[in-house]
Amino acid sequence: MTETVRVRGCACAFPEGVRSLEDVFAGEGLDRDGANGLGIDRVSVRAGEKGSELAAEAGRRALAEAGIEPAGLGVILDCTTSPQELLAPAWNMSNKLQHDLGAKGAFTIGLAGAGATGLLVAIDFATSLLTTDESLSSALIVASETPVPAHRVLDPDDPVTVLGDGAGALVLSRGDEGPEVLGTALATEGTAHDACYIPGGAMKHPLREDLYRPVLDRPTYESARRGARVVPLVEQLCERHGVDRATIARLVVPNYSSEADAALAAGLELTPPAGAADNRRNHGHVQATDLVLNFDSARAESASGDLVLLASHGMGYAAGATLVRC
Amino acid sequence: MTTDGIGILASAYYLPPGAKTAQEIFADEPLPEDSILGEIDFAKDIGIDRVHIAGDEQPSDLALEAARRAVAAAAIDPLEIDLLVDFTSIPEDYLAPTWSAAGLVQESIGATNALAIGVNTGGCASFHVALKTACAWLEAHPEADTALLFSGIKTPESNHVYYPITLSCDGGSAYVLRKGHGRRVILAVETATVGELHDIWYMQGLANREEGKEPADHFLHMQADLPGFQEKVIPINLLMFRKVIRGALKKAGFKMKDVDYYVYPTFSSWDQESFCRGMRLEPDQIYTESLARHGHLQENDMIVNYDDAAGEGKIADGALVVVTGNGAGFTWSAAVVRD
Numbered sequence: 001m002t003e004t005v006r007v008r009g010c011a012c013a014f015p016e017g018v019r020s021l022e023d024v025f026a027g028e029g030l031d032r033d034g035a036n037g038l039g040i041d042r043v044s045v046r047a048g049e050k051g052s053e054l055a056a057e058a059g060r061r062a063l064a065e066a067g068i069e070p071a072g073l074g075v076i077l078d079c080t081t082s083p084q085e086l087l088a089p090a091w092n093m094s095n096k097l098q099h100d101l102g103a104k105g106a107f108t109i110g111l112a113g114a115g116a117t118g119l120l121v122a123i124d125f126a127t128s129l130l131t132t133d134e135s136l137s138s139a140l141i142v143a144s145e146t147p148v149p150a151h152r153v154l155d156p157d158d159p160v161t162v163l164g165d166g167a168g169a170l171v172l173s174r175g176d177e178g179p180e181v182l183g184t185a186l187a188t189e190g191t192a193h194d195a196c197y198i199p200g201g202a203m204k205h206p207l208r209e210d211l212y213r214p215v216l217d218r219p220t221y222e223s224a225r226r227g228a229r230v231v232p233l234v235e236q237l238c239e240r241h242g243v244d245r246a247t248i249a250r251l252v253v254p255n256y257s258s259e260a261d262a263a264l265a266a267g268l269e270l271t272p273p274a275g276a277a278d279n280r281r282n283h284g285h286v287q288a289t290d291l292v293l294n295f296d297s298a299r300a301e302s303a304s305g306d307l308v309l310l311a312s313h314g315m316g317y318a319a320g321a322t323l324v325r326c
Numbered sequence: 327m328t329t330d331g332i333g334i335l336a337s338a339y340y341l342p343p344g345a346k347t348a349q350e351i352f353a354d355e356p357l358p359e360d361s362i363l364g365e366i367d368f369a370k371d372i373g374i375d376r377v378h379i380a381g382d383e384q385p386s387d388l389a390l391e392a393a394r395r396a397v398a399a400a401a402i403d404p405l406e407i408d409l410l411v412d413f414t415s416i417p418e419d420y421l422a423p424t425w426s427a428a429g430l431v432q433e434s435i436g437a438t439n440a441l442a443i444g445v446n447t448g449g450c451a452s453f454h455v456a457l458k459t460a461c462a463w464l465e466a467h468p469e470a471d472t473a474l475l476f477s478g479i480k481t482p483e484s485n486h487v488y489y490p491i492t493l494s495c496d497g498g499s500a501y502v503l504r505k506g507h508g509r510r511v512i513l514a515v516e517t518a519t520v521g522e523l524h525d526i527w528y529m530q531g532l533a534n535r536e537e538g539k540e541p542a543d544h545f546l547h548m549q550a551d552l553p554g555f556q557e558k559v560i561p562i563n564l565l566m567f568r569k570v571i572r573g574a575l576k577k578a579g580f581k582m583k584d585v586d587y588y589v590y591p592t593f594s595s596w597d598q599e600s601f602c603r604g605m606r607l608e609p610d611q612i613y614t615e616s617l618a619r620h621g622h623l624q625e626n627d628m629i630v631n632y633d634d635a636a637g638e639g640k641i642a643d644g645a646l647v648v649v650t651g652n653g654a655g656f657t658w659s660a661a662v663v664r665d
Binding site (some may be wrong): 079125127 | 384415417420434442443444447466523529531542590654656657661
């Protein structure tokens with residue numbers, strides 16, 4: 001099979017609640033000065049909505065744009081990073097989503113351990129499935145982030161970002177319509193598997209509620225090559241697809257902080273969409289959903305034929321790049 | 327999906343040395359007073375003599391030992407591994423999906439070139455979902471040819487009884503997929519999910535407990551909606567098995583009558599009898615011998631039973647083997663393998 005895979009739908013769903021950065025820092029007993037340089041003014045917060053409800057809403061919107069009935073989906077991939085409404089991996093949101101959407105023909109996949117880069121892993125896996133199995137014509141990729149309440153500031157001693165709630169969804173399908181997924185390059189650094197993780201609530205510390213929060217291990221985090229690992233992946237991707245990096249029109253990266261995002265963009269010598277800064281300011285870091293949100297901004301600013309690069313580094317430690325032609 | 331040309335180069339499993347007899351398990355974990363099994367006596371009829379217990383080993387330790395054994399059996403350099411998949415289906419060392427043991431195993435065995443990721447679907451069907459995904463990825467990536475898939479199961483304390491199904495056993499399994507390997511070739515994988523049943527078997531989790539409740543072990547225990555299981559899962563169980571088995575065979579160009587051997591999960595004596603009856607299998611067409619030895623290893627049953635059946639000479643060279651299972655989610659799956 002040599003059909004191309006296209007992005008047919010792209011949508012996000014955010015809860016209506018909002019908390020200012022001042023409120024978030026004050027609520028966690030932190031000095032507001034620590035937020036300087038993050039480029040985040042507020043984050044979206046749930047008021048009782050479940051992660052699966054946000055995921056279903058984002059999924060419905062993406063499917064509506066794609067003009068694809070849920071019953072026509074072949075596979076649902078969940079690349080959520082946050083703890084889910086029941087304990088993973090024994091429970092996976094993708095199964096509930098299959099039911100809530102009425103996607104009776106879809107089998108389900110849950111991914112773990114890749115942070116925001118999980119979206120690019122999901123794109124790579126979905127593309128692989130769609131191009132090798134003729135019985136599958138479309139895939140839904142979803143992430144729904146519901147960070148541990150009262151622990152939204154990642155590394156309170158030296159904040160690297162602030163986590164917000166929200167869901168993002170992409171519909172991919174074989175065919176001729178929509179931005180074309182050219183390819184994905186991925187890499188993980190197992191030496192930094194515990195750079196950022198939640199220690200409590202699983203088998204090592206089952207009852208440690210005090211450890212039920214994201215912990216950033218600073219030395220390990222610093223040792224992971226992060227943005228530097230993305231550059232060779234982009235070069236690999238460009239070479240594989242005969243693309244001159246200078247012709248890439250837009251760069252889509254996760255919304256970590258204005259400093260981190262600018263550094264990644266500078267390292268790649270590419271420009272984020274104009275809407276990305278506002279996305280980060282208004283929602284904070286919503287893991288894989290950032291990439292959906294910023295891709296939505298990028299495609300709105302792109303002309304037909306423009307190349308958009310999605311690039312990420314995240315927990316795992318996973319780095320990745322996906323090239324899309326609008 | 328037909329995946330010509332990807333075979334299982336090697337496989338291995340690890341059972342921790344610690345063990346408890348079934349009687350000891352039942353003494354520690356009382357059964358419900360009201361049986362829903364009719365004439366079947368869960369404790370007497372289950373057919374499981376003992377289960378292995380991990381003790382101080384973490385899930386990742388079990389996974390890592392199995393992974394090392396599989397890599398050694400495959401006689402490959404870990405640097406050759408392009409994809410490393412963790413298909414563990416119950417909680418690991420740290421909280422999922424934020425963390426997966428894939429990165430830890432990558433670091434420990436030195437699979438520096440691999441993409442390391444956790445892939446699951448909730449429950450034992452993670453084996454087939456990971457297999458299907460890995461085969462598709464290898465097929466779609468001409469530059470890649472080797473994948474290592476692993477799982478490490480450690481049952482939370484006092485949660486070995488999965489009434490009315492089985493007793494959970496600790497252990498790990500792993501296998502190496504390689505393009506062009508001509509043995510145990512994966513011909514097709516079929517998987518079907520009924521998402522309405524997503525919360526029939528589940529673990530609640532520490533953070534999802536009711537307000538005012540203190541942290542306690544049972545929030546990591548497998549819970550069952552027993553009426554839902556009886557009313558919604560059991561009536562369709564064999565039907566779904568037939569659906570995915572026939573679907574996989576059709577994709578591979580075969581029919582049920584062509585199947586030489588079945589590899590099936592290790593649940594209980596009555597479940598094995600029911601499956602054999604429902605699928606009209608002769609006793610020598612399916613591996614059931616492991617039931618007494620160790621009970622249910624979740625998704626690891628697939629590799630453990632395949633390896634044991636092969637080791638005991640029950641699978642002839644070139645046999646057509648169906649590896650099938652089901653799991654919480656609820657997902658039913660089947661893989662057709664040419665041995």
